[in-house]
Amino acid sequence: MQRVKLTINEREVEVPVGSTILQAAEMVGIDIPRLCHDPDLKPMGSCRLCVVEVKGNRLLPASCVTPVTEGMEVQTESPAVVEARRTILELLVANHPLDCMTCDKLGDCRLADYCYRYNVKESVFTGEQHHYDIDDSNPFIIRDLNKCILCGACVRACEEMTGKDNLSYLYRGFDRKATTAGDVDYIDSDCVFCGQCVAVCPTGALTEKTMAGQARRWEIERVQTTCPFCGIGCNFDLAVKDKKVIGVLSNPNAPVNGRKLCVKGRFGWDYIYSDKRLKTPLIKKNGKFEPASWDEAFDLIAQKFNENKAKNGPDSFAALSSARCVNEANYLVQKFTRAVMGTNNVDHCARVCHAPSVAGLANSFGSGAMTNVLSEVTNDAELLFLIGINPTEAYPVAGYIMRQAVRNGCKLVVCDPRRTELAAESDIWLQQKHGTDIPLLNGLMHIIIKEGLEDKKFIEERTENFEEMKKVAAEYTPERVSEITGISVEDLYRVARLYATTDKAMIFYSLGITEHICG
Ligand code: FES
Secondary structure (H helix, E strand, O other): OOEEEEEEOOEEEEEEOOOEHHHHHHHOOOOOOOOOOOOOOOOOOOOOOOEOEEOOOOOOOEOOOOEOOOOOEEEOOOHHHHHHHHHHHHHHHHOOOOOOOOOOOOOOOHHHHHHHHOOOOOOOOOOOOOOOOOEOOOOOEEEOHHHOOOOOHHHHHHHHHOOOOOEEEEOOHHHOEEEEHHHOOHHHOOOOOOOHHHHHOOOOOEEEHHHOOOOOHHHOEEEEEEOOOOOOOOEEEEEEEOOEEEEEEOOOOOOOOOOOOOHHHHHOOHHHHOOOOOOOOEEEEOOEEEEOOHHHHHHHHHHHHHHHHHHHOHHHOOEEEOOOOOHHHHHHHHHHHHHHOOOOOEEEOHHHHHHHHHHHHHHHHOOOOOOOOOHHHHHOOOEEEEEOOOHHHHOHHHHHHHHHHHHOOOEEEEEOOOOOHHHHHOOEEEOOOOOOHHHHHHHHHHHHHHOOOOOHHHHHHHOOOHHHHHHHHHOOOHHHHHHHHOOOHHHHHHHHHHHHHOOOEEEEEOHHHHOOOOO
16 A cells, blocks of 8 residues: 655654545544544535644645645644634634533533633624524434534434435525424434434534433443344443443444444333333242342252253253344353253244244355345445345344445345335335245246356356256246236346346345245
């Protein structure tokens, strides 16, 4: 990789070509203030707080959008830079409520942090101020546009992280607003309450409703955990105050999802404190459940297990586990069952959902699990072929990632009797009749083989029983498949050709395939 040498605050720095001044400064631990810049979003260069002085440049360029050049000499805290930043902050504060004492974001508000850093207590600019109503129309997010600094992070997050496009800029000049289409409350908009806008907001304009008045940000302990709701395995931090969960915060280092979360992961944690949950073990005595200590419960369980094993043998015991548990917990269940109880009678609810995946994938690829990682969807895929899967509802973060891929130019084919969100956004939607998935897939293979588009070398070297499959596919002519599935012959050809001629095509299926008896 080509590199560029420059100096920042008299320090020699060498960084890859194409880096911005801000990135170069970060690489050597120099902190440049920024409000609209967000590492997960496309640069916007609108707030100008990141300006720096570059020798020979009459203006102060915004470091977040200015690439480094060979020999560049940069000053990040020169008197001119500091004065410019103070003026920008004074302009922002001129139309910003100074209610930091009661603002939930204090301690995690970049505007307040920079005002402190540059000693901006109030504004020298006086004039009209906005007095917007606070939007707390929904159970999850408080939107106080009086605190919005128009950095556009929420607009970009809604577009780039989820592809939902629920937010944009409306109006002009002083009245400019980052808001919903039609400037309606969140509850009346297309918002799905994933809270990405909250995660990227640098001020108190967008905050978590559950956390309102619960804690100052510095009192919150972050406890990393894994979301139990779907198979994506998103990580996030529980916000904990005095040993009580008060909310969920994105963790930028989450390996699968980064700061992306869906409404279930970010806001669906209140069941923790449901009064319907057991808070203590219950032991049935004289036909009635009575609260017991954990020691009492475990002693009784061990005693009964041992008695049963002695009397009826190890195979009289079976353990059932759940997809709601993390892999580690499931591993422990099977370990306990096999090593302690001495039986292989261990099962899991995924048998209902994914027995076909396990059997089919293990036979085909040697492992009954997903064969690609999600980052390959955004970075590598050229075509996504979806059948029996509705990602934006069932696995929203995977849905966001697929949308990102499509916006990067990847083609999308969705086979689904329903017009799901992604079906509506696809290049081709095949609306097969219910129960006709297999004829549809056989029909596509028929066309691929008929047109000689199959990968002959791969089939020769890496597969078995191709001739058997070919015989089956031969029976599924496009005309017959069209009659069975309700899909036009023309669309069958379009999809078969597109799939077979795309180098990096990925197939996605889920319970819409695997929960069928023929899965
Ligand atoms: Fe660079 Fe806003 S952070 S212009």
